Amino acid sequence: MSDKPETTNPCVLHDQSCRRRYIVALGVLFVGLVLSAALFAVLRSNEYGFARRQFEQSSQDHILALRRTLETDSLVVKSLRSFYLGSEEVTGKEFSSFAVSLIENHPGILAV
Secondary structure, three states, X not given: OOOOOOOOOOOOOOXXXXXXXXXXXXXXXXXXXXXXXXXXXXXXXXXHHHHHHHHHXXXXXXXXXHHHHHHHHHHHHHHHHHHHHOOOOOOHHHHHHHHHHHHHHOXXXXXX
16 A cells, blocks of 8 residues: 555545536536537428428429420420311321421420
8 A cells, every 4th residue: 555645536635616517517518418409400400491492392393394395295286186177188298397397396296
């Protein structure tokens, strides 16, 4: 055994003040954790809402573009029908010259 007093633990001499320090440190740690968790939840909610609104807007844009394309293709098909109904006899040459301009301006009509 040594004659030196044990000085490795600074709290031996000031037990009450050391406990207060630990309690304060633990309190600060707890408050920090709670605030971090709350901030995380708020930011995650905001990011989720932003991503959802962005997705919905993008979806609406695609739906409108698709609707516009389908309406245009429908008009092209109706004009072909009107071309046939307005003529007593349609030759292949007449049809080709009428249809070529429609196909050039509306290439998606070939899918219909």
